[in-house]
Amino acid sequence: MAILESPNSGVPSIVADRKRPGPDVVSFIVMAALMTVGVLMIYASTREQLELQNLDPGRLMQRQIIFAVVAVGVYVVGSLIDYREFRNFAAWIYVGTLGTLVLLISPLIPAQENVKRWIDLGIFQVQPSEFAKITMVIVLATVLAPARQEGMQWKRIAQALFLVAIPSLLIFFQPDLGTMLVFTFMTFVMLFAGGATWKQLLALGAAAVGAGMVVFQRGMLKEYQLERLTAFYDPDADPLGIAYQQAQSVTAIGSGQLTGKGLFDGALTNLRFVPEQETDFIFTAVGEQLGFLGSALVIAAFVILLWRVFVIAATARDRFGSLMAVGIGSMIMFQVFVNIGMTMKIMPVTGLPLPFLSYGGSSLLTFAFAMGLLNSIWRRRSPVPGETYIV
Amino acid sequence: MNFARRLAVLGIAFVVLFSLLFTRLWFVQVASGTAYEEEASRQQLDAERTTAARGEIRDSRGVLLATSRIVPEMIVQRTAVTDEEEEALIQQISALFDLPAVEVRAIFEQAGPVVEVPMGIVTPAQMSYVLKNSEDFPGVLIQDRPIRVYPEGPLLAHVIGHIGRPSPEDVAAAGPELDPSGTIGKFGVEKFYDDYLQGDRGTLLYRVDPQGDPLGLEEELPAVQGDTVHLTLDSGLQRQVEFAVNEAMTLSRELEEGDPELAAAVVMDVTDGSLLALYSYPDFDPSLFVDGVSQVQFEELLERNVFTNLAIQGAYPPGSTFKAITWAAAINEGLYPRGLSTPSGTINCEGELDLGIDDNEGGQLAFTDSGHGTTDLHTALGRSCNVYFWQVALTIWREYKNDPENEDILQRWARLLSLGEQTGIDLPFENSGRIPDRQLYEEWAESPRGSLLLSPDRFTEAIWRGGDIMGIAIGQGDVLATPVQMAVAFAALVNGGNVLEPHVVDRITSVDGRMVLDVGRRVARTIEFTEEHERFIREDLTRVTNAGGTAAAAFSVMQNPWQTGGKTGTSERDVSEDNTAWFIGVTPIDNPRYVVAVMIVDGGLAGRVAAPVARNIMQYLLPNEPITSIRPGGAATPAEAAEALATDEGGS
Structure with missing residues (x-):
């Protein structure tokens, strides 16, 4: 990382007159639109239930609106920080994240329903594994970016895998299989984008499958972990009601038909026929109330968002920025595909929220910050006078 | 491969994955949306069937013989009661019904994990106690239930019949409209006309939440009481x-x-x-049978034959009443004792009949009866002269013994008059009685029980004899008939030859008075x-x-x-x-x-x-x-x- 001449050095610069490019308006609008839809869907799927409990029907919606406002703030912060600064703090961010994850599975934090996934801060709960996704994007981009000049040797891959493995293992013990899968997908995609050969990727894939089989055959999983896993490929066993949940989910979406039942007129949504609808199954509320037209529009919004990610990755000023964009894009793509696929019964139930729509602050803030980072990469795609970094 | 190419590969993967999402979305919402819509509606609604009151049975003058009365019944929704609550509830119910707690518990256990356990009919006092102290009776409901009432008690019992719980076969035969925990006609008119008496069950359609708890009534199709059966009986x-x-x-x-x-x-x-x-x-x-009869009680009644309607199920030798049928065969076919050609031709009845060997072919040789002196067909019926009718039988034997087509001419007359076959009365389990002939004996001879049914010499000599016709002629031997068959036969003899299908039901009307079925006069043959x-x-x-x-x-x-x-x-x-x-x-x-x-x-x-x-x-x-x-x-x-x-x- 080379320190640059200052604009006052007297050397005439081709960048002297340039101003910083504006933000990526399209992705911001799409993000804001998705968050708005999310707030409406959360209200639709929770108001009647809250009313029955004599609570304010807008309670969850209001919390999500607060999260959304904070999320926009986080987006602005993310946009203002020069993404390249993260390289300098990657190690500290990583260590901090590991510390939080260790704390989470330590006896200091009580389990909730057999799962240790949240830290209770009184007024709200934090889900550290969400933020850990950003950490891993930064860490992997830091490790893999130099491969542009130095090549993608096995040593670098090993280094990257080691760095992913530690938080993955900590998350495995929560357990949070969804996030583990996000890590895995993200790692593969970033390795590929960073320059790993097909041979290397194939070998890694084979190793991953082998490791998975060893874990299964040695019976290294606890009973309930195994049940969660077996429910993937054996829905009839259904110890956790997953098959029921998925059947309800696809019924709700299907009943929306072409034009939907209308906002707040979804019978299954209103009466909570789909368990966990406001969180992981929020897409069913879209499907039932807004029908094919609305649902397709939501998916189309994600397509636009990912198109912007590709553009940003392609135009980034450096490989680090490109890899960060690819990492964030893979994260969004994976979660959108797995989540919506799950609600339509073409993917297993993994417990991943739908970015921007699902109820929950941690996820919303994480994705908003990721969008801020993307915007930062976009705005810094070309040098302007007074910049600290040239590369 | 440069970075741009790698991005392009990722882009292709992205397009493929999201195309999959769109395709699946189309399939779920548009291609099969209707099916999911139906499934969604089905989940939101829960139908509860209500019991229809059974139709009334009235006699020909309108006297009420069977009706349904709505009574309050206590129901325990066992799923709504915790184990601790159940123990306290058993004590409460035990005190309320003055029934040992053990028996109450037995009812619960017998019912098993069903949703609703019927605890029986409650008096108004018991009902108000339960309603006032509802916190002591968790999961207890008081529901209206129609029960069968027979105001006249045993009068006409075999015509009215009785009801009972449907057997698994009944349930299988009746289909979904029959409530397996309801009642079904088992005997008599209750059985024969069950389809009319059952009525139409009602439906309460509730909107329910995902736990199946009702949120509100969506639609009510009221139960329709069964039709009223008007008997011909007085x-x-x-x-x-x-x-x-x-x-x-x-x-x-x-x-x-x-x-x-x-x-x-x-x-x-x-x-x-x-x-x-x-x-x-x-x-x-x-x-x-209204509230279920105990097994012991039922078997005791069964042993006493109370569930046999002897008027249609009791087939016994009709004896000399059958002579009226022989009389008809004789006068209509001109079959008189040897040497006679008119009904007024006389024989001298000395009280016994001596048979030539050829006439009987090894059977009973002498038949005795009190002597009636000079007897023609008319006095033979009045005095019930066996000898005269035996001679009619012998005439048949002599005339037709080499004519297999007509040797059963007497039996044909009996069958014409509805003997030996079902009369077609509108009651279940009718016995067809029996009119024996050569064919029947041959069937018996080949059956495993042949040696019990037929004497040994029939196997070695002739299986069918003149003596058999003589037996039939006086309603003995193997002739069996029910009182209703005899009534139908006599009716035909005097009403110009109309063999009627007897019936106990005159007509069936709906609750609102419409004619549903007019049984009326049915003639089997003339x-x-x-x-x-x-x-x-x-x-x-x-x-x-x-x-x-x-x-x-x-x-x-x-x-x-x-x-x-x-x-x-x-x-x-x-x-x-x-x-x-x-x-x-x-x-x-x-x-x-x-x-x-x-x-x-x-x-x-x-x-x-x-x-x-x-x-x-x-x-x-x-x-x-x-x-x-x-x-x-x-x-x-x-x-x-x-x-x-x-x-x-x-x-x-």
């Missing part, structure tokens, strides 16, 4: 018939004629086949009788109940016995020492309207036991005939009997 006449038969059974014991335990009597309208009275003894109270038959049948039947006839003594107390006709029958059974007494009568004989059939199994002599019953019933039927008692010093009507009883008690 409960006033029925009471008289029941009384008369019971008196006759007492009379039989008093006269030491026999020891009857089974009896039946019917009164039928000879013009349209409607049954005006139908009694079978012993009878039962259909109310027993026989063309000869002019001689029409000229003599009433006159010859009248000979039986008047001077010189076998029932003359029983009918002599009537002011005008010439209004009546009929035939006695005293038949023998292998299994009993006592004779079975029959009487089939017709009145008024000039313009026949009623046929009365009485059968008292092991009752003794027909003229002494069965004929008085028929006479007493006819006295009830005929205007201007005072009713006289069956037994010396006995009451003539049920009302008189009740009065006598009341006076008796008052005096003591």
